[in-house]
Amino acid sequence: MLMIGAVVFAYVGMLALCLGLERHYKQVWGRAPAPWLRVALRSAGWSALAISLWVSGVAWGWAMGPVAWFGGISLAGFGVAMLLPYWPRAMVWLAAALPLWGVLLAV
Numbered sequence: 001m002l003m004i005g006a007v008v009f010a011y012v013g014m015l016a017l018c019l020g021l022e023r024h025y026k027q028v029w030g031r032a033p034a035p036w037l038r039v040a041l042r043s044a045g046w047s048a049l050a051i052s053l054w055v056s057g058v059a060w061g062w063a064m065g066p067v068a069w070f071g072g073i074s075l076a077g078f079g080v081a082m083l084l085p086y087w088p089r090a091m092v093w094l095a096a097a098l099p100l101w102g103v104l105l106a107v
Contacts, residue, residue: 014076
């Protein structure tokens with residue numbers, strides 16, 4: 001169950017890093033981001049990836065956790081890369097829906 005949380009944090013982190021780039025932000029929202037928003041998105045992205053590493057370490061132990069973390073980052077990056085050209089706004093809505101899905105699985 002913790003590994004799902006690690007993948008969710010990895011997806012949110014990769015999405016925030018993606019939207020921290022002006023080109024991709026324009027692709028999703030149709031306008032350029034404010035400079036403070038770009039910095040905030042990048043900071044949030046790296047923070048979410050760090051949390052994902054911590055959750056992977058707790059879930060798998062620190063011997064295999066970083067390996068599982070790289071797998072989660074790969075899965076999350078692939079999801080962002082596949083959704084960006086075809087359904088750019090769907091990847092943002094998916095980031096909002098994933099925590100709800102996790103709560104439903106926990107119940």
